[in-house]
Amino acid sequence: MKKLLLAVVLFFTASIVMPTYTKAANELIDGKPVNVSLSDDDYRSYSFILKNKNRIMIRVESEVPKLTFKLKEVNGTSVPVNPVYLNDGRKDNPQIVVYELDLNKGEYIIELHARYDSGGGKVNLTYSTGELEDMTERIPLAFNEQVEGFIVRNHAQDVYKIELEKDGYITIFLNGLLRKETSLQVLDYRDNPLLTKTLKSTVTMPAQFNERIALSKGTYYIKVYNRLNDVEMNTGNYTLETSYQPTSANDQSANNTFADATPILFGATTTGFLGRTDTTDYYSFIVPSKGDFTINLISRLPKSTTVALYNQYQNRIKTETRNTSETNPYTFNMKIENAEPGKYYINVTSPKGLIEGGEYSVTPLGFGITTFKDYDMSAYWTSAFAWGYHNGIIKGQSATKLLKPYQKVTEAQALAMMFRHMFGTQDSTKWQWYDSYYDVARAEGLPIRTMPNEPVRRGDIARMLAYLYTGTHFSERDAITWLYNNHITTGKNPNAPQDYANFAPNELMVRAHLVAFMHRADQNGLQPYK
Numbered sequence: 132m133k134k135l136l137l138a139v140v141l142f143f144t145a146s147i148v149m150p151t152y153t154k155a156a157n158e159l160i161d162g163k164p165v166n167v168s169l170s171d172d173d174y175r176s177y178s179f180i181l182k183n184k185n186r187i188m189i190r191v192e193s194e195v196p197k198l199t200f201k202l203k204e205v206n207g208t209s210v211p212v213n214p215v216y217l218n219d220g221r222k223d224n225p226q227i228v229v230y231e232l233d234l235n236k237g238e239y240i241i242e243l244h245a246r247y248d249s250g251g252g253k254v255n256l257t258y259s260t261g262e263l264e265d266m267t268e269r270i271p272l273a274f275n276e277q278v279e280g281f282i283v284r285n286h287a288q289d290v291y292k293i294e295l296e297k298d299g300y301i302t303i304f305l306n307g308l309l310r311k312e313t314s315l316q317v318l319d320y321r322d323n324p325l326l327t328k329t330l331k332s333t334v335t336m337p338a339q340f341n342e343r344i345a346l347s348k349g350t351y352y353i354k355v356y357n358r359l360n361d362v363e364m365n366t367g368n369y370t371l372e373t374s375y376q377p378t379s380a381n382d383q384s385a386n387n388t389f390a391d392a393t394p395i396l397f398g399a400t401t402t403g404f405l406g407r408t409d410t411t412d413y414y415s416f417i418v419p420s421k422g423d424f425t426i427n428l429i430s431r432l433p434k435s436t437t438v439a440l441y442n443q444y445q446n447r448i449k450t451e452t453r454n455t456s457e458t459n460p461y462t463f464n465m466k467i468e469n470a471e472p473g474k475y476y477i478n479v480t481s482p483k484g485l486i487e488g489g490e491y492s493v494t495p496l497g498f499g500i501t502t503f504k505d506y507d508m509s510a511y512w513t514s515a516f517a518w519g520y521h522n523g524i525i526k527g528q529s530a531t532k533l534l535k536p537y538q539k540v541t542e543a544q545a546l547a548m549m550f551r552h553m554f555g556t557q558d559s560t561k562w563q564w565y566d567s568y569y570d571v572a573r574a575e576g577l578p579i580r581t582m583p584n585e586p587v588r589r590g591d592i593a594r595m596l597a598y599l600y601t602g603t604h605f606s607e608r609d610a611i612t613w614l615y616n617n618h619i620t621t622g623k624n625p626n627a628p629q630d631y632a633n634f635a636p637n638e639l640m641v642r643a644h645l646v647a648f649m650h651r652a653d654q655n656g657l658q659p660y661k
Contacts, residue, residue: 345488406488424497590636
């Protein structure tokens with residue numbers, strides 16, 4: 132539902148008596164809703180009388196596409212509220228307008244007019260001297276949807292509710308045309324203000340807000356309001372729109388203490404996010420043998436970042452604080468020499484009380500795949516290879532110290548990587564090393580060519596993976612669709628349609644792609660069918 136909150140302040144106090152108005156206006160009873168059906172070009176009038184001065188509230192819920200609302204005194208004097216035109220009412224989405232007025236004693240008439248060619252419709256009208264419940268309504272606001280509102284006197288406000296399913300950045304676009312100034316506030320779920328800002332505005336020169344805030348997942352509120360309670364004429368329209376960009380952080384667990392530190396691997400890059408409600412993260416990693424290691428951490432957090440390193444006894448062995456920002460990131464390289472084997476911890480902290488948040492990335496170096504010559508910390512396959520190496524899926528070439536991520540995968544190598552991960556199968560000790568993998572493939576009925584030293588097609592790999600995760604033998608096209616649907620592949624071109632052609636089934640599979648497929652399946656919680 133759409134909602135506009137209008138407040139007119141005449142600075143009076145009052146009480147209610149029974150109306151004495153005797154013309155063709157229907158009597159309104161304090162707090163009792165009135166339902167009326169209006170036809171095209173139809174008028175209805177409703178009356179009430181105030182013996183003394185008091186605040187009243189009027190709520191109009193209209194399904195009429197073109198409805199005019201007027202408030203007058205019986206003697207013909209207009210209350211200083213211009214006629215309001217409600218042009219957005221629909222049967223399935225009524226328009227709601229709430230008026231808050233401080234009126235002098237006297238008799239008043241509310242006039243409703245379903246304008247010509249409006250088609251008519253139903254209207255619900257409520258008059259009250261008490262607070263209406265929906266004065267505090269939090270209006271759900273979808274991202275990338277523009278809404279319009281109208282603010283009037285005496286602290287009038289509209290409050291919108293947004294939900295973040297994941298840590299990320301919201302951008303608020305607000306054009307305020309209030310006659311004096313427009314105010315914006317962002318609140319957390321407890322109504323604590325995270326951002327408060329006021330800009331000068333006029334009916335011809337809007338206040339233009341463009342605010343970007345990094346927030347943790349959760350519920351938040353956006354308030355558009357008039358803070359000038361002593362300025363009677365600070366009224367006007369506004370438009371509001373928000374956008375949302377989820378963080379790229381792959382660390383989404385609660386890792387705020389040593390006890391729940393997130394395990395990370397040598398060579399794998401982990402992206403984290405710190406916001407106003409989450410200012411510290413902990414990670415753990417294992418040093419397998421005595422030697423040197425380096426913690427590479429690139430921070431884009433606002434203001435500053437503190438990185439601390441702890442040993443297995445949770446004693447701090449090194450700490451460093453640097454000024455950082457999204458536009459001026461800083462790269463930490465914390466090197467520890469002759470480190471003893473065991474568990475170590477990394478703690479990343481941002482200043483408390485910040486409105487903005489930000490991202491950082493952390494990569495342990497010195498062991499695992501980082502010892503290979505062709506290791507590339509910035510490559511897309513790095514984290515997948517770190518996972519594969521840690522779990523014995525890939526071994527690299529020990530003699531040359533090469534991972535060869537872009538090398539074509541032979542049929543035997545592909546079977547070995549898949550079955551080491553899924554079934555724990557190991558190299559054969561008899562005859563050829565790959566015999567054990569072919570035995571499993573034949574038992575499973577996989578579409579193999581029994582050409583162990585020949586590169587394998589991407590389409591054949593798709594069929595094998597789809598079967599091994601589901602137990603169903605798919606056609607090649609259906610297997611590729613299954614990979615798309617389960618977020619195992621994005622296709623050769625992530626920006627192109629996810630179809631058969633974009634998967635390039637006749638091209639030959641490379642090591643990086645196959646390991647990345649299995650890594651994504653593991654991250655998505657997919658398990659072999661048996």
